[in-house]
Amino acid sequence: MPKVIVVTSGKGGVGKTTTSASFSSGLALRGNKTVVIDFDVGLRNLDLIMGCERRVVYDIINVINGEVTLKQALIKDKHCDNLYVLPASQTRDKDALNLEAVGRILEELKESFDCIVCDSPAGIEHGAFSAMYYADEALVVTNPEVSSVRDSDRILGILAAKSKRAVEGQEPVKEHLLVTRYDPKRVAAGEMLSVDDIQEILRIPLIGVIPESESVLQASNSGTPAIHLEKSDVAEAYRDVVARFMGEDVPMRFTTAEKAGFLKRLFGGR
Amino acid sequence: MSLIDNLLDYLRGDTKKTAVVAKERLQIILAHERAGRNASSPDYLPALQEELLAVIAKYIHVDRDMIKVQLEKHGEYEVLELNIMLPEDKRAS
Numbered sequence: 001m002p003k004v005i006v007v008t009s010g011k012g013g014v015g016k017t018t019t020s021a022s023f024s025s026g027l028a029l030r031g032n033k034t035v036v037i038d039f040d041v042g043l044r045n046l047d048l049i050m051g052c053e054r055r056v057v058y059d060i061i062n063v064i065n066g067e068v069t070l071k072q073a074l075i076k077d078k079h080c081d082n083l084y085v086l087p088a089s090q091t092r093d094k095d096a097l098n099l100e101a102v103g104r105i106l107e108e109l110k111e112s113f114d115c116i117v118c119d120s121p122a123g124i125e126h127g128a129f130s131a132m133y134y135a136d137e138a139l140v141v142t143n144p145e146v147s148s149v150r151d152s153d154r155i156l157g158i159l160a161a162k163s164k165r166a167v168e169g170q171e172p173v174k175e176h177l178l179v180t181r182y183d184p185k186r187v188a189a190g191e192m193l194s195v196d197d198i199q200e201i202l203r204i205p206l207i208g209v210i211p212e213s214e215s216v217l218q219a220s221n222s223g224t225p226a227i228h229l230e231k232s233d234v235a236e237a238y239r240d241v242v243a244r245f246m247g248e249d250v251p252m253r254f255t256t257a258e259k260a261g262f263l264k265r266l267f268g269g270r
Numbered sequence: 271m272s273l274i275d276n277l278l279d280y281l282r283g284d285t286k287k288t289a290v291v292a293k294e295r296l297q298i299i300l301a302h303e304r305a306g307r308n309a310s311s312p313d314y315l316p317a318l319q320e321e322l323l324a325v326i327a328k329y330i331h332v333d334r335d336m337i338k339v340q341l342e343k344h345g346e347y348e349v350l351e352l353n354i355m356l357p358e359d360k361r362a363s
Contacts, residue, residue: 146292153300157307190287197293201300 002110005117006135008159010151012122014143015180018216020119021049022227022235023139026242028083029227032114035074037086039131040121041097044088050077051223052085061089064101070108079228084113097130106134124158133164137174140204143181144193149201152177156202176207178241183212184257195255208241210234211254305342315339326354333357 007020017038024036037060038046047053058073063086070086077083089096109116120131132138138159142152159173160166166173179195186192199206213234219226227238233254243250319339326332338353 146296149296150300150303153303157304161307187289190289193289193292193296197289201293201296 002113003115003136004106004110004134005115005137005139006120006132007117007139007141008120008128008132008155009122009141009148010124010128010155011143011148014141014148015210015216016122016141017046017049017119018220018226019139019141019178019180019210019238020046020117021225022238023242023245024083024115024117025077025080025225025227026238027115027117027245028077028080030242030246031082033082033112034115034117035084035086035109035113036117036119037131038088038119039097039127040119041088041092041127042090043121044090046085046119047075047087048223049220050085050225052078052087053223056087059087059089060105061092061096063105064096064098070105079224095126097127099130099133102130103134124154128155129158129162132159132173133162135159135163135173136165137176139176139178139207140202141178141180142198142202144179144183144187144195144198146193149193149198152202156204175204176245177202177204178208178210179206180210181212182209182254184255188257195252206252207244208237209252209255210237210241315341322352330356 005023007016007023009016017040020036024034028034036046036050038044039060040046041061044059047056052075055075058068060073062068063070063073074084074086077085106116118131118135121127132155140152140155142148156175159175163173165171177199179198182195183192187194195206195209211233213232215229215232215234216226219229219234226232226234227242229235237254240250240253319337322339323332323334323337326337332354336355336357338351340351340353342349342351
């Protein structure tokens with residue numbers, strides 16, 4: 001049964017697109033036929049993060065308007081087989097993303113893909129709503145920061161009340177909490193909300209913790225989803241997320257600070 | 271947090287970490303916002319308010335904004351609260 005998964009957060013800049021790129025790549029690496037759709041019409045960026053910006057010819061709005069077929073608009077990922085990207089339009093209006101048309105596209109994609117990942121724009125406006133409406137599951141990306149946690153709570157409220165599953169009284173959207181930009185040292189110092197705190201507040205199951213890392217910037221610089229990086233905590237954390245999503249029991253990592261040596265602890269320094 | 275920082279904190283006596291403050295603030299504001307969401311969600315409330323108003327208007331002259339219908343959640347129970355403010359003169363007579 002094909003799955004529609006929305007990557008959402010409410011707040012901007014928390015790592016939705018980074019997560020969409022790495023998560024969809026991870027699903028594809030594990031043999032799932034996967035498509036990742038950019039819903040940020042007007043401000044598309046998934047193409048840059050996936051490194052396919054120069055191969056974009058058509059976009060989702062062209063497909064909605066019936067100007068091209070889905071097949072013509074899909075871009076094959078260069079890093080892994082099984083993965084395709086459907087870019088957002090850079091020029092057109094967000095209102096072109098009408099709910100019914102999005103539903104039609106998703107149904108067509110379900111015929112040939114196992115996983116459909118929807119990269120939501122920030123906010124709770126039309127674009128974000130059309131990205132989440134058809135979702136079977138949701139990755140709620142949250143930073144350990146008050147504004148991000150509050151916005152995530154708002155998004156969870158909308159998923160529970162206004163998604164297709166909610167409106168039609170089906171089984172609710174399966175929600176997963178993904179905490180990103182996590183810094184265990186600052187948590188240990190009492191300067192940052194802990195994963196436990198966030199989970200206690202939002203009350204949804206945790207699917208993973210992505211540590212704050214310089215390598216995320218390096219990945220986006222080069223147009224390579226972070227999951228492909230060698231020797232990177234972020235890459236491993238995303239691989240764990242994908243494994244958990246596929247039902248494996250993987251212990252949480254990167255949630256506690258490495259023990260500093262005695263001298264370092266005594267004299268501080270980080 | 272180094273030993274020296276810990277020591278300084280201890281001496282200063284300001285032990286409440288910002289993460290703790292953040293959590294408390296979030297718990298309070300989200301409890302409030304969730305209550306607001308749940309109370310406003312049933313879409314029959316406005317209609318119910320209108321119909322009650324019509325019935326009451328048959329007997330007493332009340333203003334539109336003198337009647338309030340609210341749904342509140344108290345743990346397991348949902349409480350439908352109906353608030354009608356009668357005009358001063360009617361109550362006196």
